[in-house]
Amino acid sequence: MIDVVLPCLNEAPALPAVLTGLPAGFRAIVVDNGSTDGSAEVAERHGATVVQEPTRGFGAAAHAGLLAATADVVCFADADGSLDLAELPRVAFPVRDGAADLVLGRRRPTSAAAWPLHGRVANAVLAHRLRRAAGLPLRDLGPMRAAPREALRALDLRDRRFGYPLEMVLRAGAAGWRVTEVDVSYGPRAAGTRSKVTGSVRGTARAVRDMSRLLAGAR
Structure with missing residues:
Protein backbone atom coordinates (compact mmCIF):
# COMPACT_ATOMS: atom_id res chain seq x y z
CA MET A 1 0.00 0.00 0.00
CA ILE A 2 1.13 3.56 -0.81
CA ASP A 3 -0.34 6.56 1.02
CA VAL A 4 -1.47 9.65 -0.90
CA VAL A 5 -1.66 12.90 1.07
CA LEU A 6 -4.27 15.31 -0.31
CA PRO A 7 -4.27 18.73 1.41
CA CYS A 8 -7.81 20.04 1.17
CA LEU A 9 -9.50 23.40 1.61
CA ASN A 10 -13.04 23.55 0.20
CA GLU A 11 -12.61 20.91 -2.49
CA ALA A 12 -15.95 19.10 -2.03
CA PRO A 13 -16.96 19.31 -5.73
CA ALA A 14 -13.70 17.68 -6.83
CA LEU A 15 -13.27 14.98 -4.20
CA PRO A 16 -15.63 12.27 -5.53
CA ALA A 17 -13.83 12.03 -8.87
CA VAL A 18 -10.40 12.49 -7.29
CA LEU A 19 -10.91 9.70 -4.75
CA THR A 20 -12.58 7.24 -7.10
CA GLY A 21 -9.68 7.84 -9.51
CA LEU A 22 -7.07 6.40 -7.14
CA PRO A 23 -5.44 3.30 -8.62
CA ALA A 24 -5.39 0.02 -6.73
CA GLY A 25 -2.78 -0.11 -4.00
CA PHE A 26 -3.02 3.60 -3.14
CA ARG A 27 -4.76 4.92 0.00
CA ALA A 28 -6.04 8.49 0.34
CA ILE A 29 -5.32 10.68 3.36
CA VAL A 30 -7.38 13.86 2.99
CA VAL A 31 -6.16 16.62 5.30
CA ASP A 32 -8.98 19.06 5.90
CA ASN A 33 -7.49 22.50 6.47
CA GLY A 34 -10.61 24.28 7.71
CA SER A 35 -13.08 23.61 4.91
CA THR A 36 -16.57 25.06 5.20
CA ASP A 37 -18.15 23.15 2.30
CA GLY A 38 -18.35 19.68 3.82
CA SER A 39 -15.15 18.42 2.21
CA ALA A 40 -14.34 16.17 5.18
CA GLU A 41 -17.71 14.45 5.03
CA VAL A 42 -17.43 13.94 1.26
CA ALA A 43 -13.96 12.45 1.69
CA GLU A 44 -15.13 10.05 4.39
CA ARG A 45 -18.07 8.90 2.26
CA HIS A 46 -15.62 8.03 -0.50
CA GLY A 47 -13.38 5.93 1.71
CA ALA A 48 -10.59 8.36 2.54
CA THR A 49 -8.87 8.67 5.88
CA VAL A 50 -9.58 12.23 7.04
CA VAL A 51 -7.17 14.22 9.19
CA GLN A 52 -8.12 17.60 10.61
CA GLU A 53 -5.42 20.31 10.57
CA PRO A 54 -6.76 23.58 12.02
CA THR A 55 -3.58 25.58 11.39
CA ARG A 56 -4.06 27.17 7.99
CA GLY A 57 -1.36 26.75 5.38
CA PHE A 58 -0.50 24.30 2.63
CA GLY A 59 2.60 23.12 4.47
CA ALA A 60 0.67 22.62 7.70
CA ALA A 61 -1.83 20.39 5.91
CA ALA A 62 0.79 18.49 3.91
CA HIS A 63 2.92 17.82 6.96
CA ALA A 64 -0.06 16.65 9.01
CA GLY A 65 -0.74 14.13 6.26
CA LEU A 66 2.87 12.97 6.30
CA LEU A 67 2.71 12.43 10.07
CA ALA A 68 -0.53 10.46 9.67
CA ALA A 69 0.86 8.23 6.91
CA THR A 70 1.99 4.70 7.71
CA ALA A 71 3.04 3.33 4.29
CA ASP A 72 6.70 3.05 3.34
CA VAL A 73 6.14 5.38 0.35
CA VAL A 74 4.13 8.59 0.58
CA CYS A 75 2.75 10.60 -2.34
CA PHE A 76 1.41 14.15 -2.36
CA ALA A 77 -1.13 15.55 -4.81
CA ASP A 78 -3.62 18.37 -5.15
CA ALA A 79 -7.25 17.58 -4.36
CA ASP A 80 -8.82 19.94 -6.90
CA GLY A 81 -9.05 17.50 -9.81
CA SER A 82 -6.29 19.07 -11.89
CA LEU A 83 -4.09 15.97 -11.61
CA ASP A 84 -4.92 12.53 -12.95
CA LEU A 85 -4.29 10.29 -9.97
CA ALA A 86 -4.30 7.26 -12.27
CA GLU A 87 -0.75 8.44 -13.10
CA LEU A 88 0.45 8.07 -9.50
CA PRO A 89 2.31 4.81 -10.22
CA ARG A 90 4.51 6.71 -12.66
CA VAL A 91 5.64 8.90 -9.76
CA ALA A 92 5.56 6.43 -6.89
CA PHE A 93 6.98 3.22 -8.32
CA PRO A 94 10.54 4.52 -8.93
CA VAL A 95 10.66 5.30 -5.18
CA ARG A 96 9.07 1.99 -4.24
CA ASP A 97 11.53 0.10 -6.42
CA GLY A 98 14.59 1.95 -5.09
CA ALA A 99 15.40 3.76 -8.35
CA ALA A 100 14.89 7.27 -6.89
CA ASP A 101 14.47 8.98 -3.53
CA LEU A 102 12.18 11.84 -4.58
CA VAL A 103 10.14 11.93 -7.78
CA HIS A 118 1.07 33.91 -14.41
CA GLY A 119 1.34 30.46 -12.83
CA ARG A 120 3.51 29.07 -15.64
CA VAL A 121 5.83 32.07 -15.58
CA ALA A 122 6.22 32.00 -11.80
CA ASN A 123 6.94 28.27 -11.86
CA ALA A 124 9.55 28.65 -14.60
CA VAL A 125 11.33 31.42 -12.71
CA LEU A 126 11.35 29.47 -9.45
CA ALA A 127 12.55 26.29 -11.17
CA HIS A 128 15.39 28.23 -12.81
CA ARG A 129 16.42 29.65 -9.45
CA LEU A 130 16.21 26.20 -7.91
CA ARG A 131 18.52 24.76 -10.54
CA ARG A 132 21.06 27.50 -9.82
CA ALA A 133 20.76 27.31 -6.02
CA ALA A 134 20.67 23.53 -5.56
CA GLY A 135 22.04 22.15 -8.81
CA LEU A 136 18.99 19.93 -9.33
CA PRO A 137 17.87 19.31 -12.95
CA LEU A 138 14.20 20.14 -12.38
CA ARG A 139 11.82 22.04 -14.65
CA ASP A 140 8.77 22.06 -12.40
CA LEU A 141 7.96 22.20 -8.70
CA GLY A 142 5.21 19.70 -9.35
CA PRO A 143 2.54 19.07 -6.70
CA MET A 144 2.39 15.34 -7.51
CA ARG A 145 5.42 13.74 -5.87
CA ALA A 146 6.58 10.70 -3.95
CA ALA A 147 9.27 9.88 -1.39
CA PRO A 148 10.06 7.32 1.34
CA ARG A 149 8.06 8.16 4.45
CA GLU A 150 10.74 7.72 7.12
CA ALA A 151 13.44 9.51 5.15
CA LEU A 152 11.05 12.36 4.39
CA ARG A 153 10.13 12.76 8.03
CA ALA A 154 13.84 12.80 8.89
CA LEU A 155 14.30 15.90 6.69
CA ASP A 156 12.52 17.82 9.48
CA LEU A 157 10.65 20.19 7.18
CA ARG A 158 9.68 23.42 8.95
CA ASP A 159 7.79 25.59 6.45
CA ARG A 160 4.04 25.49 6.98
CA ARG A 161 2.98 27.72 4.12
CA PHE A 162 3.50 27.61 0.35
CA GLY A 163 7.23 27.04 0.76
CA TYR A 164 6.79 23.46 1.98
CA PRO A 165 7.12 21.76 -1.45
CA LEU A 166 10.27 23.74 -2.25
CA GLU A 167 11.80 23.11 1.17
CA MET A 168 11.27 19.41 0.57
CA VAL A 169 13.27 19.56 -2.66
CA LEU A 170 16.02 21.76 -1.21
CA ARG A 171 16.56 19.57 1.85
CA ALA A 172 16.42 16.40 -0.23
CA GLY A 173 19.06 17.78 -2.58
CA ALA A 174 21.26 18.89 0.31
CA ALA A 175 20.99 15.39 1.80
CA GLY A 176 22.22 13.82 -1.43
CA TRP A 177 18.91 12.30 -2.46
CA ARG A 178 18.38 11.08 -6.00
CA VAL A 179 15.80 13.61 -7.22
CA THR A 180 14.13 13.25 -10.60
CA GLU A 181 10.94 14.12 -12.44
CA VAL A 182 8.52 12.40 -14.78
CA ASP A 183 5.80 13.86 -16.98
CA VAL A 184 2.21 13.92 -15.68
CA SER A 185 -0.97 15.39 -17.13
CA TYR A 186 -2.27 18.70 -15.77
CA GLY A 187 -5.84 19.67 -16.58
CA PRO A 188 -8.41 22.25 -15.51
CA ARG A 189 -9.45 21.87 -11.88
CA ALA A 190 -12.97 20.69 -11.11
CA ALA A 191 -15.82 23.15 -11.47
CA GLY A 192 -16.60 24.87 -8.20
CA THR A 193 -13.02 24.76 -6.92
CA ARG A 194 -10.23 27.29 -7.08
CA SER A 195 -6.51 26.82 -6.79
CA LYS A 196 -5.01 28.50 -3.73
CA VAL A 197 -1.86 29.25 -5.76
CA THR A 198 -2.28 29.48 -9.52
CA GLY A 199 -5.96 30.38 -9.39
CA SER A 200 -5.13 34.03 -8.75
CA VAL A 201 -2.26 36.45 -9.18
CA ARG A 202 -2.42 37.11 -5.44
CA GLY A 203 -2.08 33.41 -4.59
CA THR A 204 0.82 33.04 -6.99
CA ALA A 205 2.53 36.07 -5.46
CA ARG A 206 2.21 34.58 -1.96
CA ALA A 207 3.74 31.32 -3.14
CA VAL A 208 6.60 33.12 -4.89
CA ARG A 209 7.29 35.14 -1.74
CA ASP A 210 7.41 32.07 0.50
CA MET A 211 9.60 30.14 -1.94
CA SER A 212 11.92 33.06 -2.62
CA ARG A 213 12.67 33.28 1.09
CA LEU A 214 13.75 29.63 1.09
CA LEU A 215 15.83 30.00 -2.04
CA ALA A 216 17.63 33.00 -0.59
CA GLY A 217 18.59 30.92 2.43
CA ALA A 218 19.84 28.08 0.22
CA ARG A 219 22.47 30.17 -1.52
Missing part, protein backbone atom coordinates in the same frame (compact mmCIF):
# COMPACT_ATOMS: atom_id res chain seq x y z
CA LEU A 104 8.23 15.00 -8.91
CA GLY A 105 5.55 15.04 -11.59
CA ARG A 106 6.46 17.57 -14.26
CA ARG A 107 3.13 19.08 -15.28
CA ARG A 108 2.12 18.87 -18.93
CA PRO A 109 -1.03 21.01 -19.45
CA THR A 110 -3.82 19.27 -21.33
CA SER A 111 -5.20 22.65 -22.45
CA ALA A 112 -4.23 26.32 -22.42
CA ALA A 113 -6.80 26.94 -19.69
CA ALA A 114 -5.30 24.36 -17.35
CA TRP A 115 -2.35 26.50 -16.25
CA PRO A 116 -2.76 30.32 -16.32
CA LEU A 117 0.12 32.31 -17.74
Whole structure:
Protein backbone atom coordinates (compact mmCIF):
# COMPACT_ATOMS: atom_id res chain seq x y z
CA MET A 1 0.00 0.00 0.00
CA ILE A 2 1.13 3.56 -0.81
CA ASP A 3 -0.34 6.56 1.02
CA VAL A 4 -1.47 9.65 -0.90
CA VAL A 5 -1.66 12.90 1.07
CA LEU A 6 -4.27 15.31 -0.31
CA PRO A 7 -4.27 18.73 1.41
CA CYS A 8 -7.81 20.04 1.17
CA LEU A 9 -9.50 23.40 1.61
CA ASN A 10 -13.04 23.55 0.20
CA GLU A 11 -12.61 20.91 -2.49
CA ALA A 12 -15.95 19.10 -2.03
CA PRO A 13 -16.96 19.31 -5.73
CA ALA A 14 -13.70 17.68 -6.83
CA LEU A 15 -13.27 14.98 -4.20
CA PRO A 16 -15.63 12.27 -5.53
CA ALA A 17 -13.83 12.03 -8.87
CA VAL A 18 -10.40 12.49 -7.29
CA LEU A 19 -10.91 9.70 -4.75
CA THR A 20 -12.58 7.24 -7.10
CA GLY A 21 -9.68 7.84 -9.51
CA LEU A 22 -7.07 6.40 -7.14
CA PRO A 23 -5.44 3.30 -8.62
CA ALA A 24 -5.39 0.02 -6.73
CA GLY A 25 -2.78 -0.11 -4.00
CA PHE A 26 -3.02 3.60 -3.14
CA ARG A 27 -4.76 4.92 0.00
CA ALA A 28 -6.04 8.49 0.34
CA ILE A 29 -5.32 10.68 3.36
CA VAL A 30 -7.38 13.86 2.99
CA VAL A 31 -6.16 16.62 5.30
CA ASP A 32 -8.98 19.06 5.90
CA ASN A 33 -7.49 22.50 6.47
CA GLY A 34 -10.61 24.28 7.71
CA SER A 35 -13.08 23.61 4.91
CA THR A 36 -16.57 25.06 5.20
CA ASP A 37 -18.15 23.15 2.30
CA GLY A 38 -18.35 19.68 3.82
CA SER A 39 -15.15 18.42 2.21
CA ALA A 40 -14.34 16.17 5.18
CA GLU A 41 -17.71 14.45 5.03
CA VAL A 42 -17.43 13.94 1.26
CA ALA A 43 -13.96 12.45 1.69
CA GLU A 44 -15.13 10.05 4.39
CA ARG A 45 -18.07 8.90 2.26
CA HIS A 46 -15.62 8.03 -0.50
CA GLY A 47 -13.38 5.93 1.71
CA ALA A 48 -10.59 8.36 2.54
CA THR A 49 -8.87 8.67 5.88
CA VAL A 50 -9.58 12.23 7.04
CA VAL A 51 -7.17 14.22 9.19
CA GLN A 52 -8.12 17.60 10.61
CA GLU A 53 -5.42 20.31 10.57
CA PRO A 54 -6.76 23.58 12.02
CA THR A 55 -3.58 25.58 11.39
CA ARG A 56 -4.06 27.17 7.99
CA GLY A 57 -1.36 26.75 5.38
CA PHE A 58 -0.50 24.30 2.63
CA GLY A 59 2.60 23.12 4.47
CA ALA A 60 0.67 22.62 7.70
CA ALA A 61 -1.83 20.39 5.91
CA ALA A 62 0.79 18.49 3.91
CA HIS A 63 2.92 17.82 6.96
CA ALA A 64 -0.06 16.65 9.01
CA GLY A 65 -0.74 14.13 6.26
CA LEU A 66 2.87 12.97 6.30
CA LEU A 67 2.71 12.43 10.07
CA ALA A 68 -0.53 10.46 9.67
CA ALA A 69 0.86 8.23 6.91
CA THR A 70 1.99 4.70 7.71
CA ALA A 71 3.04 3.33 4.29
CA ASP A 72 6.70 3.05 3.34
CA VAL A 73 6.14 5.38 0.35
CA VAL A 74 4.13 8.59 0.58
CA CYS A 75 2.75 10.60 -2.34
CA PHE A 76 1.41 14.15 -2.36
CA ALA A 77 -1.13 15.55 -4.81
CA ASP A 78 -3.62 18.37 -5.15
CA ALA A 79 -7.25 17.58 -4.36
CA ASP A 80 -8.82 19.94 -6.90
CA GLY A 81 -9.05 17.50 -9.81
CA SER A 82 -6.29 19.07 -11.89
CA LEU A 83 -4.09 15.97 -11.61
CA ASP A 84 -4.92 12.53 -12.95
CA LEU A 85 -4.29 10.29 -9.97
CA ALA A 86 -4.30 7.26 -12.27
CA GLU A 87 -0.75 8.44 -13.10
CA LEU A 88 0.45 8.07 -9.50
CA PRO A 89 2.31 4.81 -10.22
CA ARG A 90 4.51 6.71 -12.66
CA VAL A 91 5.64 8.90 -9.76
CA ALA A 92 5.56 6.43 -6.89
CA PHE A 93 6.98 3.22 -8.32
CA PRO A 94 10.54 4.52 -8.93
CA VAL A 95 10.66 5.30 -5.18
CA ARG A 96 9.07 1.99 -4.24
CA ASP A 97 11.53 0.10 -6.42
CA GLY A 98 14.59 1.95 -5.09
CA ALA A 99 15.40 3.76 -8.35
CA ALA A 100 14.89 7.27 -6.89
CA ASP A 101 14.47 8.98 -3.53
CA LEU A 102 12.18 11.84 -4.58
CA VAL A 103 10.14 11.93 -7.78
CA LEU A 104 8.23 15.00 -8.91
CA GLY A 105 5.55 15.04 -11.59
CA ARG A 106 6.46 17.57 -14.26
CA ARG A 107 3.13 19.08 -15.28
CA ARG A 108 2.12 18.87 -18.93
CA PRO A 109 -1.03 21.01 -19.45
CA THR A 110 -3.82 19.27 -21.33
CA SER A 111 -5.20 22.65 -22.45
CA ALA A 112 -4.23 26.32 -22.42
CA ALA A 113 -6.80 26.94 -19.69
CA ALA A 114 -5.30 24.36 -17.35
CA TRP A 115 -2.35 26.50 -16.25
CA PRO A 116 -2.76 30.32 -16.32
CA LEU A 117 0.12 32.31 -17.74
CA HIS A 118 1.07 33.91 -14.41
CA GLY A 119 1.34 30.46 -12.83
CA ARG A 120 3.51 29.07 -15.64
CA VAL A 121 5.83 32.07 -15.58
CA ALA A 122 6.22 32.00 -11.80
CA ASN A 123 6.94 28.27 -11.86
CA ALA A 124 9.55 28.65 -14.60
CA VAL A 125 11.33 31.42 -12.71
CA LEU A 126 11.35 29.47 -9.45
CA ALA A 127 12.55 26.29 -11.17
CA HIS A 128 15.39 28.23 -12.81
CA ARG A 129 16.42 29.65 -9.45
CA LEU A 130 16.21 26.20 -7.91
CA ARG A 131 18.52 24.76 -10.54
CA ARG A 132 21.06 27.50 -9.82
CA ALA A 133 20.76 27.31 -6.02
CA ALA A 134 20.67 23.53 -5.56
CA GLY A 135 22.04 22.15 -8.81
CA LEU A 136 18.99 19.93 -9.33
CA PRO A 137 17.87 19.31 -12.95
CA LEU A 138 14.20 20.14 -12.38
CA ARG A 139 11.82 22.04 -14.65
CA ASP A 140 8.77 22.06 -12.40
CA LEU A 141 7.96 22.20 -8.70
CA GLY A 142 5.21 19.70 -9.35
CA PRO A 143 2.54 19.07 -6.70
CA MET A 144 2.39 15.34 -7.51
CA ARG A 145 5.42 13.74 -5.87
CA ALA A 146 6.58 10.70 -3.95
CA ALA A 147 9.27 9.88 -1.39
CA PRO A 148 10.06 7.32 1.34
CA ARG A 149 8.06 8.16 4.45
CA GLU A 150 10.74 7.72 7.12
CA ALA A 151 13.44 9.51 5.15
CA LEU A 152 11.05 12.36 4.39
CA ARG A 153 10.13 12.76 8.03
CA ALA A 154 13.84 12.80 8.89
CA LEU A 155 14.30 15.90 6.69
CA ASP A 156 12.52 17.82 9.48
CA LEU A 157 10.65 20.19 7.18
CA ARG A 158 9.68 23.42 8.95
CA ASP A 159 7.79 25.59 6.45
CA ARG A 160 4.04 25.49 6.98
CA ARG A 161 2.98 27.72 4.12
CA PHE A 162 3.50 27.61 0.35
CA GLY A 163 7.23 27.04 0.76
CA TYR A 164 6.79 23.46 1.98
CA PRO A 165 7.12 21.76 -1.45
CA LEU A 166 10.27 23.74 -2.25
CA GLU A 167 11.80 23.11 1.17
CA MET A 168 11.27 19.41 0.57
CA VAL A 169 13.27 19.56 -2.66
CA LEU A 170 16.02 21.76 -1.21
CA ARG A 171 16.56 19.57 1.85
CA ALA A 172 16.42 16.40 -0.23
CA GLY A 173 19.06 17.78 -2.58
CA ALA A 174 21.26 18.89 0.31
CA ALA A 175 20.99 15.39 1.80
CA GLY A 176 22.22 13.82 -1.43
CA TRP A 177 18.91 12.30 -2.46
CA ARG A 178 18.38 11.08 -6.00
CA VAL A 179 15.80 13.61 -7.22
CA THR A 180 14.13 13.25 -10.60
CA GLU A 181 10.94 14.12 -12.44
CA VAL A 182 8.52 12.40 -14.78
CA ASP A 183 5.80 13.86 -16.98
CA VAL A 184 2.21 13.92 -15.68
CA SER A 185 -0.97 15.39 -17.13
CA TYR A 186 -2.27 18.70 -15.77
CA GLY A 187 -5.84 19.67 -16.58
CA PRO A 188 -8.41 22.25 -15.51
CA ARG A 189 -9.45 21.87 -11.88
CA ALA A 190 -12.97 20.69 -11.11
CA ALA A 191 -15.82 23.15 -11.47
CA GLY A 192 -16.60 24.87 -8.20
CA THR A 193 -13.02 24.76 -6.92
CA ARG A 194 -10.23 27.29 -7.08
CA SER A 195 -6.51 26.82 -6.79
CA LYS A 196 -5.01 28.50 -3.73
CA VAL A 197 -1.86 29.25 -5.76
CA THR A 198 -2.28 29.48 -9.52
CA GLY A 199 -5.96 30.38 -9.39
CA SER A 200 -5.13 34.03 -8.75
CA VAL A 201 -2.26 36.45 -9.18
CA ARG A 202 -2.42 37.11 -5.44
CA GLY A 203 -2.08 33.41 -4.59
CA THR A 204 0.82 33.04 -6.99
CA ALA A 205 2.53 36.07 -5.46
CA ARG A 206 2.21 34.58 -1.96
CA ALA A 207 3.74 31.32 -3.14
CA VAL A 208 6.60 33.12 -4.89
CA ARG A 209 7.29 35.14 -1.74
CA ASP A 210 7.41 32.07 0.50
CA MET A 211 9.60 30.14 -1.94
CA SER A 212 11.92 33.06 -2.62
CA ARG A 213 12.67 33.28 1.09
CA LEU A 214 13.75 29.63 1.09
CA LEU A 215 15.83 30.00 -2.04
CA ALA A 216 17.63 33.00 -0.59
CA GLY A 217 18.59 30.92 2.43
CA ALA A 218 19.84 28.08 0.22
CA ARG A 219 22.47 30.17 -1.52
